[in-house]
Amino acid sequence: MIPSEMLEELRSFLGDRVSTAPADTYVFGFDASIHHHKAEAVVFPESTEEVQRIVKLCNKYKVPITPRGSGSALAGQAVPIKGGIVMSFKRMNRIKEVKVEDLQVIVEPGVINDQLNAELKKYGFFFPPSPGSGKVATIGGMVAMNASGMRALKYGATRDYVMALEVVTPTGEIAHFGTHTIKDASSYQMAKLMVGSEGTLGIITEITLRIEPLPKDTSIVLAAFEDARMAGQTISDIIAYPLIPASVEFMDRVCLQSVVNSRAVDFPVVDAVVMIELEGTEEEIKEDLKKVEQIAKKNGAVDIRVSSDPAKKSEWLEARKAVLPSMSQYARGKMFMVSLADDMSLPISKIPDAVYGFHEIEKRHPHVVLGVYGHAGDGNLHTIFLIDPREKEAWEDAEKMVEEMYDLVIELGGTVSGEHGIGITKAPFMRKEKKDSIELMKRIKRALDPNDIMNPGKNVEWDDGILVDLRYPVNLGGEDGA
Amino acid sequence: MLEEYVDQMMQCTSCSFCTVTCPVMNVLLTDASSPRGRVQIAYGLYTGELELDESASKRLYECTTCGMCDHSCPSGVHIVDVIKAARKVVYPEFSVEKQRSFVNNIGEKGHTYGEAKEPVWAFTGHEPKENAEIAYFMGCKITAESGHAQGIAAVRILEHLNEDFTTLNEVCCGAPLMYMGAPEEKIRAQMEKNMAEIRKRGVKKVIFSCPSCYYMFSKVYPKYVDISDIEFQHIVEYLDGKLDMDDFDSGTEPITYHDPCHLGRTFGVYEEPRKLIKLIPDADYMEMEHNRENSLCCGAGGSLALYEPSLTKKMAERRVSESDGRIIVSACPNCVGNFSKHTKAMSIEELLWNKMKK
Structure with missing residues (x-):
């Protein structure tokens, strides 16, 4: 419960940028996960100083803070599961400085990925991480989640581009982590610690990112397979050749059907498609294309399409990025997409085994239809569950299936999240995977956030199951369910 | 519900x-x-x-x-x-008082802005008649506001083309009622009055200047009344192909075109108005940054202007900032009326009629 004197104080410097209106606190209780929990208040700071004043008040009154970018997190990171304040960064959205000569850009956390890249393009540069949600994902959210997306194979994840961060610590200090230099060996890599911390260790108020020159040219290859394992094999063979494309994407039949239902795109609806993005000079791309086509044919590709036309490439890339939100179009009105086991990362060579294994698990769970897609070239898969979320049995089936899938991931040497993070929905499996380091991580959390106000109850702190505070109209028994 | x-x-x-x-x-x-x-x-x-x-x-x-x-x-x-x-x-x-008074006006007097002082067609001088080929549905916004300029221009163009058309003793199409969430029976009452008038005139096609009226008749009325034998069109669709460059004097002031939301995103009518504008030889025309399916709303739709006029104003200002000082031409009386509070704006009918060789 937020004390009234704290609310008064917030209003004294934020004015109408504090809301306790029921509709607002209800809306800010959602993100793109399966969870919902009402906030008690929402605040919209416009500067680091305002963030600092809010954090100091929260620390004084021991009120939880959940930072929020666009609210597109898939595992509950932006849901205020313990109530308290949601801090929206929609008003801290300035690109502060583009310094191409120093290969960096300085932004506020609310800047959106695609908007940043539109600005950088004017200088011939770009920020390479390219999440499917790039149209909406904020840079603050990307840092907090260590997002990456389609180009991680060649360019790495957000972590690899964070040079410096300004952070308001949970106790209200303003700290500057990292440096504005390409190299940095000055003590602990605190900026890297903040990356992927999901708002549990502090609030990021300014970000300095390394940027890269735009590639000269790109081409995209679509290779279609009637056997998903051979699609997976093609990916491994391309990497082993060796050939490192900018991105290698995988989509199975369910995903292809969904995206074709959702938009006018000419993707073949087959067992699986591999989409390969090649970069370089015209000559380099020509050479790489030959190799890719040769490998795809050897693995039984039934259709190979190539395009260097900007409009066609954009159509294919946008369609690929729309897979996740298109999933509810697969069986419209009957099954709906829910975010469970949405993300996992594997050794690249284990992709065929994982894809096969997931679909074998699916066969044992009749209430679930599974879609598999992802950035398979870097070993990162996404799975989407289609269920009728009004049915208790569907959730029970799905819960068992998630556990079996993550057991397989861990058995294959993978990790439970490649880029979407842990939040609530993946926490039990992360605990299983990192059983020898979880206590150490909890100690770091306690050292930095002694009053446990920063996004409490998430990630290393979540000790419950996954079907908690569901946003769907289902009664699972007990206190859960809407 | x-x-x-x-x-x-x-x-x-x-x-x-x-x-x-x-x-x-x-x-x-x-x-x-x-x-x-x-x-x-x-x-x-x-x-x-x-x-x-x-x-x-x-x-x-x-x-x-x-x-x-x-x-x-x-x-x-x-x-x-x-x-x-x-x-x-x-x-x-x-609902707020302004919305309720709108709804009451429509229910009691037929129109959004209260009782019409004269028949809706009177300022055009074009009387309703029976058994014309088409009917022109003016819409409340033109009837009550805007100096009727858009309606007059539309009627003059149709007369100039010797079209066999009638005006109507129409009432509000019901769109504002639907957008506000007013009781369904009130919307239905409007539909019945309008359909009785259209039937009386014996026309098989109705054309509109207002995309919201066009939307109501095309997408909402069929759910309540049988009108499958009547065709509906926006006037820019109707005029497309009926005019050519010889019909126009050359040159315009710097102009741009704003896509009305319903006409664009609902009906996909993007190119017809542009084709008509470009019939004017040497028209000084440029697109705004957001155009066609990405066009930004003027801010006046969905009854927002009644509920929160300050937000309508901010949205209009944002859109106007894309026009770079050009006259905003649009095919919707709501958009034109709203933009006119902030910049120079005119309907496409006015632009065409002003430039037509008489």
């Missing part, structure tokens, strides 16, 4: 793609006033997790129903339909 839309609400994956394109969200910068937020509020009202109060009604009415969200939703949610359904729940208790 919301039960019918549960599937739509659950279809929303909360991906947030609609939030970045929503022109209201881009002014207010809060998720609570985004399309996704409005769907979530409707969902909360349906499940009972959220109590109906002023904060819920405010967020639901802070929307122009411009349809940009439907256009950008990869999950195929009909977001505007959900919002309209939720407004029906909100209207009885939480």
Whole structure:
């Protein structure tokens, strides 16, 4: 419960940028996960100083803070599961400085990925991480989640581009982590610690990112397979050749059907498609294309399409990025997409085994239809569950299936999240995977956030199951369910 | 009322793609006033997790129903339909006085702006007649405001082309009632009056200057009344192909075209108005940054101008800032009326009629 004197104080410097209106606190209780929990208040700071004043008040009154970018997190990171304040960064959205000569850009956390890249393009540069949600994902959210997306194979994840961060610590200090230099060996890599911390260790108020020159040219290859394992094999063979494309994407039949239902795109609806993005000079791309086509044919590709036309490439890339939100179009009105086991990362060579294994698990769970897609070239898969979320049995089936899938991931040497993070929905499996380091991580959390106000109850702190505070109209028994 | 839309609400994956394109969200910068937020509020009202109060009604009415969200939703949610359904729940208790007086005017006097002083066609001098080939439906906005200029220009163009047409003793099409969430029987009463008049005139085609009227007749009326034998068109569609460059004097002031939301995103009518404008030899024409399906709403739609005029103003100013000082030409009396408060704007009918060789 937020004390009234704290609310008064917030209003004294934020004015109408504090809301306790029921509709607002209800809306800010959602993100793109399966969870919902009402906030008690929402605040919209416009500067680091305002963030600092809010954090100091929260620390004084021991009120939880959940930072929020666009609210597109898939595992509950932006849901205020313990109530308290949601801090929206929609008003801290300035690109502060583009310094191409120093290969960096300085932004506020609310800047959106695609908007940043539109600005950088004017200088011939770009920020390479390219999440499917790039149209909406904020840079603050990307840092907090260590997002990456389609180009991680060649360019790495957000972590690899964070040079410096300004952070308001949970106790209200303003700290500057990292440096504005390409190299940095000055003590602990605190900026890297903040990356992927999901708002549990502090609030990021300014970000300095390394940027890269735009590639000269790109081409995209679509290779279609009637056997998903051979699609997976093609990916491994391309990497082993060796050939490192900018991105290698995988989509199975369910995903292809969904995206074709959702938009006018000419993707073949087959067992699986591999989409390969090649970069370089015209000559380099020509050479790489030959190799890719040769490998795809050897693995039984039934259709190979190539395009260097900007409009066609954009159509294919946008369609690929729309897979996740298109999933509810697969069986419209009957099954709906829910975010469970949405993300996992594997050794690249284990992709065929994982894809096969997931679909074998699916066969044992009749209430679930599974879609598999992802950035398979870097070993990162996404799975989407289609269920009728009004049915208790569907959730029970799905819960068992998630556990079996993550057991397989861990058995294959993978990790439970490649880029979407842990939040609530993946926490039990992360605990299983990192059983020898979880206590150490909890100690770091306690050292930095002694009053446990920063996004409490998430990630290393979540000790419950996954079907908690569901946003769907289902009664699972007990206190859960809407 | 919301039960019918549960599937739509659950279809929303909360991906947030609609939030970045929503022109209201881009002014207010809060998720609570985004399309996704409005769907979530409707969902909360349906499940009972959220109590109906002023904060819920405010967020639901802070929307122009411009349809940009439907256009950008990869999950195929009909977001505007959900919002309209939720407004029906909100209207009885939480509509504002201005909205209610609008609804009462329509119910009692037939028109949004009160009792017409003279028949709606009178200022055009073109009397209604029976058994014409087509009817021209003027719409409340032109009837009551804008100096009637758009309606007069439309009628003069049709006369100039020797079209066999009639004006109508029309009443409000009912669109404002629907957008506000007013009781269905009031909308139905408007439909019946208009259809009786159209039947009386014996026409098989009706053309409109107002995209909202066009939307009502094409998409909403068929759910309530049998009008399958009558064709509906916006006037720019009707005129497309009936004029050529020889009909026009050359040159214009610097102009640009604003795509009205319904005419564009609902009917896909993007090229017809542009073709008509470009018939004017040496027209000084340039596109705005957001055009066609990405056009930004003027801010006046969906009854927002009644509910929150200050937001309408901010949205109009944002759109006007893209026009670079050019005259904004549009094919919607609502858009033209709204822009005229901030910059020089005119209807496409006025532009064409002014430039036509007489």
